[in-house]
Amino acid sequence: MNPKQLKVIAIVLGVAILLYLPRLFRDGGEGGTLDVGDGFSFAVTDSIAGVDIVLAENAGTVRLERTDAGWTVDGYVADEPKIRNLLDVIGQLSSAELVARNPSNHASLGVGEGGRRIEVRTAGGGARRFHLGDRDTRSGGYFVRLPGDDVVYRLDGPAGGYLNRDRDGWRPRLIASVDTTGVREVFMRRGDREAVLRRSDEGWLAGDAPADSALVQRLLAILPSISASGFPTEEEAAAANFTLPDGWVEVFSEGSADVTGRQLELSILLLEDEERGDWVARLADGAEAFRLSSLTVNRLLPEALVPVP
Numbered sequence: 001m002n003p004k005q006l007k008v009i010a011i012v013l014g015v016a017i018l019l020y021l022p023r024l025f026r027d028g029g030e031g032g033t034l035d036v037g038d039g040f041s042f043a044v045t046d047s048i049a050g051v052d053i054v055l056a057e058n059a060g061t062v063r064l065e066r067t068d069a070g071w072t073v074d075g076y077v078a079d080e081p082k083i084r085n086l087l088d089v090i091g092q093l094s095s096a097e098l099v100a101r102n103p104s105n106h107a108s109l110g111v112g113e114g115g116r117r118i119e120v121r122t123a124g125g126g127a128r129r130f131h132l133g134d135r136d137t138r139s140g141g142y143f144v145r146l147p148g149d150d151v152v153y154r155l156d157g158p159a160g161g162y163l164n165r166d167r168d169g170w171r172p173r174l175i176a177s178v179d180t181t182g183v184r185e186v187f188m189r190r191g192d193r194e195a196v197l198r199r200s201d202e203g204w205l206a207g208d209a210p211a212d213s214a215l216v217q218r219l220l221a222i223l224p225s226i227s228a229s230g231f232p233t234e235e236e237a238a239a240a241n242f243t244l245p246d247g248w249v250e251v252f253s254e255g256s257a258d259v260t261g262r263q264l265e266l267s268i269l270l271l272e273d274e275e276r277g278d279w280v281a282r283l284a285d286g287a288e289a290f291r292l293s294s295l296t297v298n299r300l301l302p303e304a305l306v307p308v309p
Contacts, residue, residue: 115132
């Protein structure tokens with residue numbers, strides 16, 4: 001082996017050592033050893049009845065709770081797929097990726113006593129807790145620590161991301177889904193204007209005249225997946241008066257629900273929020289309010305299909 005080859009090998013080994021040393025000694029506290037002991041282990045064997053996400057700096061708690069009617073978040077209906085994803089992982093968390101052993105590092109890593117804390121409640125009345133800190137921007141994952149333990153680990157996998165959602169992040173965005181193959185009639189009211197779309201053998205009619213096919217297709221395209229853009233605050237929801245809505249959409253299919261031979265598939269009440277530039281909405285038979293973007297409302301209530309009286 002010639003001197004040039006030896007020099008290349010030495011450079012490669014030097015780089016490897018420099019890359020590994022920070023992992024070995026980073027924030028390790030006194031001694032700087034890589035002894036991880038048993039690592040971070042958080043196991044829940046009993047059935048999970050709820051999860052409390054205690055926010056940092058006493059900013060409140062996001063409470064996920066199992067009820068007879070399904071899971072809720074702070075009393076609102078929770079997104080069941082998101083809940084299932086969480087339950088799939090939170091009962092068995094572990095990590096051997098040691099980050100720090102010195103408690104002086106806790107605050108900077110977000111795992112101090114005033115940071116975010118997770119409490120998993122079981123059906124038997126027990127509870128297990130751990131501290132969930134900041135995201136490790138260098139390698140992904142989140143810093144975690146068990147109560148009473150100074151050692152901090154990096155937890156990889158999706159659990160940290162799930163548990164950093166706020167309340168609205170746990171609520172379902174899909175508001176309604178209508179199978180448009182059976183839709184026969186759509187009633188629309190926007191302010192003082194209203195229109196009725198009816199499907200005939202010749203196509204869609206707006207009153208007695210042919211409807212704008214492009215606008216009708218955009219309306220039908222959004223009905224299978226009407227999604228909220230967000231949610232009003234509790235104060236905004238309480239102040240929303242749907243007795244006299246600014247907009248109203250009803251979608252009917254063929255059926256024997258009443259003497260007209262129609263079946264109501266969807267009814268949405270809408271209030272325009274001019275200050276925010278969007279709409280507060282509620283299903284006519286629902287209790288929870290949500291926000292719809294102006295783009296979505298303009299597809300549900302095309303102004304060109306709602307003639308001036």
